[in-house]
Amino acid sequence: MLSVLIFLPLLAAIVVAFSGANAKKVALIASVIEFAYSVCFYVRFTPTGGTQFLHSQSWIPQLGISFKVGMDGISLLLVMLTTFLVPLIITASFRREYKSPGLFYGLIMMMQFALIGVFVSLDAFLFYIFWELALIPIYLICLMWGGQDRLKITLKFFIYTLAGSLLMLVALIYLWMQTPGTHTFDLQAFYSLHLSSGQQSWLFWMLFLAFAIKMPIFPFHTWQPDTYTDAPAPGTMLLSGIMLKMGVYGLLRWLLPVVPQGVEEWGMTAMILSVIGIVYASLIAWSQKDFKRLIAYSSIAHVGLISAGVFSLTMQGMQGSVIQMLVHGINVVGLFFICDMIEQRTGTRQMEQLGGLRTTAPVFSTYFMIIMLASVALPLTNGFVGEFLLINGVFQYNQLLAAFAGLTIILGAGICLTPIVKLLLALRVQRHTISPRLSFPKKPFSFRSSS
């Protein structure tokens, strides 16, 4: 039952919220059960079977709103990514003590509930509810456990994303009004609408803005670096690992099929914005001094490439974007975990103050290196396939844009080699003192390589 998969995390959230000091363990157990359960779906899934595990139940029949869920290949992959990453994220935070852990881990489970809901909804209203619902726990996580400037930053984040969402709501209501008969929010009904190209072009922007802000695509990205930097590590991982995918998923599920002519008309603009984002964010990332901020900006570059792949409207581009969503989710969570480990032990994320980790923590450094290289998409790492397909797709669409998008390979290498050089190799141990208590154990604890 797909509904069980959706509501299990909600139930877990309530249990976790009241389990006090044991919240971590309860949350971990619950998320592992959830993962195991999602594997059952993976096993039972037939790759050529279209949308499966359909479940439909009328919810607000007067307004044509139903609780309709189901999974196809893209949904399945993203649900698996979610259920896989959440236990990892919880494990990654095991060493840290967050105040009021019940609430903290409860919110994480709540977040998982909303994210899974987003990926399996086949009813626009339901989709919107889950989409918004995902925003509240992450907002509270950033607000209550975030860094110095959290008050302003989280409000900016919330308003930014809410603005996009509300525009999307208007678009969805408009689409609902176009459906025949007593109106329905069913996705299939949206697919079979006959909209004029004028309607499609403004609907495109309403929907695109919501997704572009969430991902984020240049120039709607300004909330992202601050929020990523300021959020507590599990929050950043949730934001970058999974929540960002909501935007890409929205493009694939709700934008392209519903307003194809709009995409035809404005796809080039979206593509150019994505490519600008790649180059721009890469350049900024390169010059960052704060390691976490560097990852945040490089994430904008990555997601720019993913969205460029989507808008290339080629088979390779689409496939690449789906693969890259999965891979980016895993890699970026790994990177933020590394960043958190470093910060926890040395008390700083400033790369200038760090160095020589290779000598103090060789095993850790190896893992670090592997994930970093995966993030650059070196052949034989998980990042390569997706990035290759993506650039291939963009190349088929427009060669000039592909040339710029391809800069990501060079710039990406620059971005990733900087921390490798500064953190692992350079001998700046004198600049900060690693107290013996805080030093790295020979074998990094609880770190399962996720690449």
Add this chain to the structure above:
Amino acid sequence: MKTLIILTSIGLVGLFSEIFRIRKILLPVVFIGLIAAIATAVGDWNTNVSYYNDMMVVDNYSLAFSITMIATTFLWFIMSSGFFSDDSNNSDHFALIIFALIGATLMTSFNNMLMLFLGIEILSISMYILAGSNKTSLASNESALKYFLMGSFATGFLLFGIALVYGATASFNITQIAAKIGTGDLQSSWMLYTGILMMMIAMAFKVSAAPFHFWAPDVYQGAPTVITSFMSTVVKTAAVAAFFRLFIHTFAGQPHMWHTTLWVISALTIIVGNILAVYQTNVKRMLAYSSISHAGYMLLAILAMNGSAGSSLLFYAIAYSASSLASFAILLTVSGATGNESIESFYGLGKKNPFVAVMVVISVLSLAGIPPTAGFFAKYYIFATAMQNGLTPLVLIAIAGSLIGVLYYFRLIIAIFRDGDNQAVTPAPLFKVVMVVAAVIALALGIVPGLVVGLL
């Protein structure tokens, strides 16, 4: 009708309770009476009877709003029963509240201009007195005087409007006026035109829509907080419901005479209410501005003029009343502990009292219109209804307003997670009841909106 008789009896019992020294049992009598009133109203469902030569029509619309307002008053009594207890005029206040409720009930069921006028006056005069019920406070006195002067001014407009509409249509009866207007003979009647505009101004005054909202912040802030909470829930619901009934049942035949004007009023109300609320540091005043902006959203239902407009207005009124009452209960709790109503008094509430903090989060989310609360569905429903009548530009303005709304509503959420002093904040048990009931309504209606959506 029985509902009205029961309410009147409670009001009279309240008035005479001082003479017969039954003050102590007054509160139970009020509670039993309100429950009985709700029960009879529920019993009248789907009957659609008119009374007194068509002066009043009790239809589902009026019943639904009456029940909402009586239930809100019930919650209000739970919340504020202790507020006047040390005041010798306790029973008078109770009686006045009940009379205001009677006026509110009339305003939802009138079928004659005279009844509308009576309803508005019964409601308003009770509220003028109640606004000044804190006799020793200068602000409360000022609030009452301001309310009275401005309110009577609006009443003047209302009477002028009624007279002009009567001049054009030769009737006070809503059904007959609507029939006359529907024929199209009065297409270019300046008398009707002016009459409708004047009535609109008066009603805009009563719902505190911009640019007739200037009285609202001062009155809301000056009046005792419990009275403010009554004003911003029951009084507002009654005014909007009457506005809707008047314009949809009576003037819908000639939308060109009022639609554009009301469009502008609605847009202005949303913008002004939300933007000015951002600059408030006093939470009570902020809630006053927020209630102005909510009036703007509710006006969208009138502009929508279609089948589900009444239903969406009802949903909005319920969602808004519940969350608004909860936010005032919270404000009373917090300001009672810290002695002031500024935003700073909310600092650190998350640590001081997690229960109240959770209630703040739920009611603020609902007021701001964030899923899964009733406030979100209310906004969605009213926006969808409005868009069906081609009001997309106005809906976009309303959405911009909601975004600005997040700025100041979330200031409360942010405040409770800031560091604050260690002064204990403990809500009275009765306040807890109100908060919990409101939170349950906010969540239940957000998750199962079908409970109310199909009613009208």
